[in-house]
Amino acid sequence: MIIDHPLLGPRDASEFIYLGDASLLKRPKWDEEKSEDNFYKYLYLRENVAGMHKELWFHQQGDRSWLVISRNTVTHEIFKVELATEFKKNMGKSND
Amino acid sequence: MYYNVLKILKEGLNDNKGWKKTWQNPEIKKKYDVIIIGGGGHGLATAFYLAKEFKIKNIAVLEKNWIGGGNVGRNTTIIRSNYLLNENEAFYEFSLKLWETLENQINYNAMVSQRGVLNVFHSDAQRDSFVRRGNSMIINGADAELFDVDKIKSIYPFLDYDNARFPIKGGLFQKRGGSVRHDAVAWGYAHAADELGVDIIQNCEVTGFKIKSGTCIGVETNKGDILANKIGCAVAGSSSVLMSKANMNLPLESHVLQAFVSESLKPFIPGVITFGAGHFYISQSDKGGLVFGGDIDGYNSYAQRGGMDMLEDVCEGGLALMPTIGKARLLRMWGGIMDMSMDGSPIIDKTHIKGLYLNAGWCYGGFKATPASGWCFAHLLAKGASHSLSENFQLDRFKNGYMIDEKGQGAQPNLH
Numbered sequence: 001m002i003i004d005h006p007l008l009g010p011r012d013a014s015e016f017i018y019l020g021d022a023s024l025l026k027r028p029k030w031d032e033e034k035s036e037d038n039f040y041k042y043l044y045l046r047e048n049v050a051g052m053h054k055e056l057w058f059h060q061q062g063d064r065s066w067l068v069i070s071r072n073t074v075t076h077e078i079f080k081v082e083l084a085t086e087f088k089k090n091m092g093k094s095n096d
Numbered sequence: 097m098y099y100n101v102l103k104i105l106k107e108g109l110n111d112n113k114g115w116k117k118t119w120q121n122p123e124i125k126k127k128y129d130v131i132i133i134g135g136g137g138h139g140l141a142t143a144f145y146l147a148k149e150f151k152i153k154n155i156a157v158l159e160k161n162w163i164g165g166g167n168v169g170r171n172t173t174i175i176r177s178n179y180l181l182n183e184n185e186a187f188y189e190f191s192l193k194l195w196e197t198l199e200n201q202i203n204y205n206a207m208v209s210q211r212g213v214l215n216v217f218h219s220d221a222q223r224d225s226f227v228r229r230g231n232s233m234i235i236n237g238a239d240a241e242l243f244d245v246d247k248i249k250s251i252y253p254f255l256d257y258d259n260a261r262f263p264i265k266g267g268l269f270q271k272r273g274g275s276v277r278h279d280a281v282a283w284g285y286a287h288a289a290d291e292l293g294v295d296i297i298q299n300c301e302v303t304g305f306k307i308k309s310g311t312c313i314g315v316e317t318n319k320g321d322i323l324a325n326k327i328g329c330a331v332a333g334s335s336s337v338l339m340s341k342a343n344m345n346l347p348l349e350s351h352v353l354q355a356f357v358s359e360s361l362k363p364f365i366p367g368v369i370t371f372g373a374g375h376f377y378i379s380q381s382d383k384g385g386l387v388f389g390g391d392i393d394g395y396n397s398y399a400q401r402g403g404m405d406m407l408e409d410v411c412e413g414g415l416a417l418m419p420t421i422g423k424a425r426l427l428r429m430w431g432g433i434m435d436m437s438m439d440g441s442p443i444i445d446k447t448h449i450k451g452l453y454l455n456a457g458w459c460y461g462g463f464k465a466t467p468a469s470g471w472c473f474a475h476l477l478a479k480g481a482s483h484s485l486s487e488n489f490q491l492d493r494f495k496n497g498y499m500i501d502e503k504g505q506g507a508q509p510n511l512h
Binding site: 012017019041045047048053055057073 | 348395398509
């Protein structure tokens with residue numbers, strides 16, 4: 001797979017480390033009533049879709065930036081690559 | 097149909113015209129006692145042991161494609177029981193014991209070959225950890241031997257013992273480990289289950305569950321609705337997709353694992369060898385092909401094919417261990433979809449929905465577990481309670497803090 005890095009252009013996927021589902025960016029609050037259950041879901045449960053998937057990749061052998069990639073897990077086609085910092089900013093705006 | 101030597105001789109003289117189908121193609125009934133979703137190794141084994149050991153009648157196995165087309169035909173065929181943690185080791189040792197008598201049980205030649213599994217190590221620290229694992233194996237009734245370099249040299253003279261970076265310092269050997277003809281496992285279980293009256297229904301995809309007030313009473317399929325008292329799901333890499341139809345999120349990620357076969361060579365690798373410094377395992381099939389594999393590609397995938405970077409990584413591991421295979425040409429490669437769990441260990445458990453049971457999370461160790469997985473899942477389905485060997489493989493262990501983390505990697509599925 002070729003990942004079109006927003007700053008560096010197309011890079012081979014082997015330069016990157018995969019962390020997983022981008023919902024890991026939505027860390028639950030620790031001081032809520034149901035936080036124990038929320039953290040269990042946050043840490044261990046995954047939607048694991050066959051199809052469009054937003055996921056976190058780390059450019060370990062590059063600029064060491066975190067990316068959020070929208071990719072089809074059935075075809076490996078990549079539709080969108082964003083810096084995780086940008087993604088998180090927009091995530092807050094849309095209350096996503 | 098019962099297979100035996102006389103029959104083979106008779107059919108040999110009869111142009112092989114008298115063979116019946118290995119399994120039938122039955123009409124779907126409206127209701128079953130137990131439906132198993134997934135006609136892979138685990139699903140078929142479950143159906144077989146349900147009928148044979150637990151005397152359940154009226155069982156169906158629903159397979160969305162054809163028997164043997166999933167992970168049971170997409171692995172490197174290795175069987176072994178060399179785990180560290182008691183929860184795993186006792187289970188896999190039970191599985192290995194079932195492998196040893198499998199062919200008589202199912203009346204099918206699965207070419208079970210206990211040719212020995214050798215894990216080589218490369219440092220003092222790794223020796224300590226392998227010794228510990230060997231002791232754990234012995235405590236759980238398995239066999240384990242520590243080999244020094246001379247002993248390994250007598251069996252495998254062609255390994256790179258003096259590799260500057262990863263010199264071989266010895267190995268942990270399990271003589272009873274080995275390999276099995278993987279397709280024949282699917283066919284054999286299907287044949288034996290069919291003989292006991294199990295309906296094996298191919299090209300039947302489950303599209304939803306029929307759930308009424310918290311109880312699962314049947315499934316919706318592309319061939320119509322089918323009712324059942326109990327429904328067991330054993331669909332490996334597709335578990336999350338299937339269970340999402342019951343609104344469940346599982347502690348799983350689906351990843352692709354590749355396997356590779358070289359051209360046929362004269363026999364020179366008598367057993368199974370694994371490299372201790374990278375992730376590489378190899379054996380030679382009876383046809384002569386080198387069958388080898390390594391790590392998963394590392395990202396969520398349902399594609400049943402992987403990337404060239406992992407091929408390169410696997411081959412680098414192989415050449416560091418045995419440079420002699422460098423001139424062998426690669427013949428085939430394929431990918432299977434692994435249900436990677438959050439602690440690297442499987443799940444055999446009921447769900448919060450009554451009548452719905454789950455068998456998943458085999459990571460890339462599912463093939464060797466086939467008989468024990470089938471047995472324990474059948475026990476759970478028949479008796480409604482976990483078998484003592486699978487009672488730790490609970491779905492809610494992540495919530496309760498009873499993880500079985502063989503490698504100590506935490507909730508990072510692509511590291512298990």
